[in-house]
Amino acid sequence: MVEVSASDQLDYYLASLDELGEVLIDAEKPESVGKGILRLTLGTVMASKGAIFLYHRTKEKLSVLASQGLQERKPFSPPKKLIDQSGKHRHDHIKLDKIPPWITGELKKCITESAMKILVPLFHKDHMLGVLCVGKKFMDEVFTATDLKILEIIANHLTKALYNYELIQDVEEKQTQLNLKLLELETLFDISVAISSVLDMDKLGEEILWRSVGILNASRGMMLIPKENSPILEPVNKFNWEETSALISKRLSIFKKIEEEKIGIILTPNDKNTLQKKLGEDNIIIAPLQAKDNILGYMLLCNKETRHGVEAFNQTDLDLLSALCNQGAVALDNARLFKDITQAKQFNESILGSIATGVITLDPLGEIDSINQAGLGILKMNMAEIIGNHYMYLFEKDEEIIELIQRAEIKNATHSEINMSFLTVSEEAVVNVSAAPRIDPDGDVQGLVIAIEDITDVSKVKNTFKRYVSKQVVDELLDDDAKLNLGGEEREVTILFSDIRGFTSMSENMKPEKVVSTLNEYFSDMIDIVFKHNGTLDKIIGDELMIVYGAPISADDDTNRAVKTAVEMQEQITRLNKNRKKRKEAPIMVGIGINRGIVVSGNIGSRDMMDYTVIGDAVNLGARLCSAASPGEILVSPTVWKETKKQFSYKELEPIKVKGKKIKVGVYRIENVS
Amino acid sequence: MSDFSLNVREEGDIVIIETTGYLNNVGGEKVSEACYEKMDSGKKHFLLNLEKSKVVNSIGVSILIEIIEKLQDVDGKLGYYNLAPIVEKTFNIMGLTKYSTVYYSEAEGLEGMA
Numbered sequence: 179m180v181e182v183s184a185s186d187q188l189d190y191y192l193a194s195l196d197e198l199g200e201v202l203i204d205a206e207k208p209e210s211v212g213k214g215i216l217r218l219t220l221g222t223v224m225a226s227k228g229a230i231f232l233y234h235r236t237k238e239k240l241s242v243l244a245s246q247g248l249q250e251r252k253p254f255s256p257p258k259k260l261i262d263q264s265g266k267h268r269h270d271h272i273k274l275d276k277i278p279p280w281i282t283g284e285l286k287k288c289i290t291e292s293a294m295k296i297l298v299p300l301f302h303k304d305h306m307l308g309v310l311c312v313g314k315k316f317m318d319e320v321f322t323a324t325d326l327k328i329l330e331i332i333a334n335h336l337t338k339a340l341y342n343y344e345l346i347q348d349v350e351e352k353q354t355q356l357n358l359k360l361l362e363l364e365t366l367f368d369i370s371v372a373i374s375s376v377l378d379m380d381k382l383g384e385e386i387l388w389r390s391v392g393i394l395n396a397s398r399g400m401m402l403i404p405k406e407n408s409p410i411l412e413p414v415n416k417f418n419w420e421e422t423s424a425l426i427s428k429r430l431s432i433f434k435k436i437e438e439e440k441i442g443i444i445l446t447p448n449d450k451n452t453l454q455k456k457l458g459e460d461n462i463i464i465a466p467l468q469a470k471d472n473i474l475g476y477m478l479l480c481n482k483e484t485r486h487g488v489e490a491f492n493q494t495d496l497d498l499l500s501a502l503c504n505q506g507a508v509a510l511d512n513a514r515l516f517k518d519i520t521q522a523k524q525f526n527e528s529i530l531g532s533i534a535t536g537v538i539t540l541d542p543l544g545e546i547d548s549i550n551q552a553g554l555g556i557l558k559m560n561m562a563e564i565i566g567n568h569y570m571y572l573f574e575k576d577e578e579i580i581e582l583i584q585r586a587e588i589k590n591a592t593h594s595e596i597n598m599s600f601l602t603v604s605e606e607a608v609v610n611v612s613a614a615p616r617i618d619p620d621g622d623v624q625g626l627v628i629a630i631e632d633i634t635d636v637s638k639v640k641n642t643f644k645r646y647v648s649k650q651v652v653d654e655l656l657d658d659d660a661k662l663n664l665g666g667e668e669r670e671v672t673i674l675f676s677d678i679r680g681f682t683s684m685s686e687n688m689k690p691e692k693v694v695s696t697l698n699e700y701f702s703d704m705i706d707i708v709f710k711h712n713g714t715l716d717k718i719i720g721d722e723l724m725i726v727y728g729a730p731i732s733a734d735d736d737t738n739r740a741v742k743t744a745v746e747m748q749e750q751i752t753r754l755n756k757n758r759k760k761r762k763e764a765p766i767m768v769g770i771g772i773n774r775g776i777v778v779s780g781n782i783g784s785r786d787m788m789d790y791t792v793i794g795d796a797v798n799l800g801a802r803l804c805s806a807a808s809p810g811e812i813l814v815s816p817t818v819w820k821e822t823k824k825q826f827s828y829k830e831l832e833p834i835k836v837k838g839k840k841i842k843v844g845v846y847r848i849e850n851v852s
Numbered sequence: 853m854s855d856f857s858l859n860v861r862e863e864g865d866i867v868i869i870e871t872t873g874y875l876n877n878v879g880g881e882k883v884s885e886a887c888y889e890k891m892d893s894g895k896k897h898f899l900l901n902l903e904k905s906k907v908v909n910s911i912g913v914s915i916l917i918e919i920i921e922k923l924q925d926v927d928g929k930l931g932y933y934n935l936a937p938i939v940e941k942t943f944n945i946m947g948l949t950k951y952s953t954v955y956y957s958e959a960e961g962l963e964g965m966a
Contacts, residue, residue: 353947354946357945358910361910361941361942361945361946364945368941388938389938391874392908392938395876395909395910397876397878398874418874485877485915
């Protein structure tokens, strides 16, 4: 054996302690420290085998931190009395020449396997951090008192190092926990931001579901929304979930419970709920999406994941999910309201855009804040010229309209006027105007709505048509365009011709202005009667009138009205002649012919001069009957007689020869005409 | 979104792993398996394209941390690109971005890892 001097021994121990310092400073992980210290310890005391066991307080297991000459093994439970008994030696060592009876189990196996000689408990205050075991000394030498002292010194440093690492590990674990909490808070914050930024319901639902699944470590999830008018809960958003055929009803007891108690629920494998069977999942967490007292839907997540499989959700998970769902429900409710408002706005705009009436809205200051397309068309302006202007500026040429709006403003009531000239657009323009207060949901007036109906064209039509047909017919035509077919068609009509007998020779002895005034008086009376019976004044040719019944609008009593017209015309002429007699004027004698038959009706003429009229044999026969009628007579064709013989008294006359007809035509004369 | 899948390819010394689906326990394990297999064949630089993984949970994050630790032992690197904002935020909060790098495109990732 080589003699080692005390001085060399001291140098060696000092070098070991110096190296120990370096190990403690340089090593980054407990494993490195363990390996470094074990190597140093065994080297210092000249032992070949040894191990450092680490004690996990929470798991109550001993695991090998570092070993030399010991087979690898999994963490194992320490002997029951290890902590108590070794605690008595916390600043000491235990010799293992004879293994104490309280060292049992796997630890005892390790000691035996590697022939450990010394055990040093590693205690920090009352907490055991582990144990250091050292095998036999080189060449079976005896451990000296210095060896044992140096072992205790190293063990103390090892204890400090392990305690520090435990603290660091604890801090790191807490930091991870804090990070997770921060992530939860950030998620809640993100959802609160989404409330004001994401207005697409589907996107928002997806966002809330995804974040809930991620933050709760769920394996999958779905958002269930009640189907309208149905007990079915529809999975509107799903995550990590294939199509499910499971029909989920809100009548399931679990959803009823949530609805009643307004709180979420956790299902564990012990629950055996119907929903678990339907979904084929044991671990389920459900929270209501609740805005105010209204449950908009449910968030359902399955399987809380860990590194070692799935586990049941806990109350903390439910609290977090409920918080997420409460935030999410507000966001969803906002999105739903926004969707409703947008749809209502689009609906209103599409209505306003589709109607022919111009609609202008005024704010409380009288400035125009909106106008529909029809309004722009009526005003013949673009949007930029109108929006923001005051109505008094826009309608400055139309005092009557301004007054109408002001009346509505002052009285907070609807005011309307029809047939108003509209100088804002042109001298010819005619409009119907209505001004009504805009009332908000609180009942407060927030400006006015002005409706402008452009009736310029209608007015023109009326002015034009009223010369030919009665107001009633004009109105009927304007009410229903389908009745107006001016393009040319075959139709059955009744045609009335009247002619003043001998007017040409009579007018030869009259001054021209007298001729005109006589005809005007006569035509005025006659046309009044024609219009009274809704006849269409087709033509005035000299002193002849051509009236049509059944064009442009047909009626069942066209012929009856034509005959009535003729009778009243003759009666009026009798009255007219009485007045003429008083004025010492020659009487007017009129012959009238009426026929009914098929004609072609439509706008006939050249491009420059076109009139709505009827043509055909039936027209010609009417004119021939008129020619054949004596003064004061009304002659009708067989078709007219057949239709009206029950209403009027007729006398059948000798058939007459008509130009263009080989066979003579039957003629009937109305009797008892005054 | 369902079922996790991945596509592995190599660009020179860099292994690109494109994931699809939930990066959770299942997804994370698949990524780590793919990484360790490539590490066994000597690869040390990995880029994850997470464009089609919009959700990552903390288990997925812990598996990525394990991958980073193993790569650190061999002087390797892990990077990511095409991260959804929520995923990038999670990585930041959980401290992943201290030990691995977020890139904004594959090209940037390849250049950064070269």
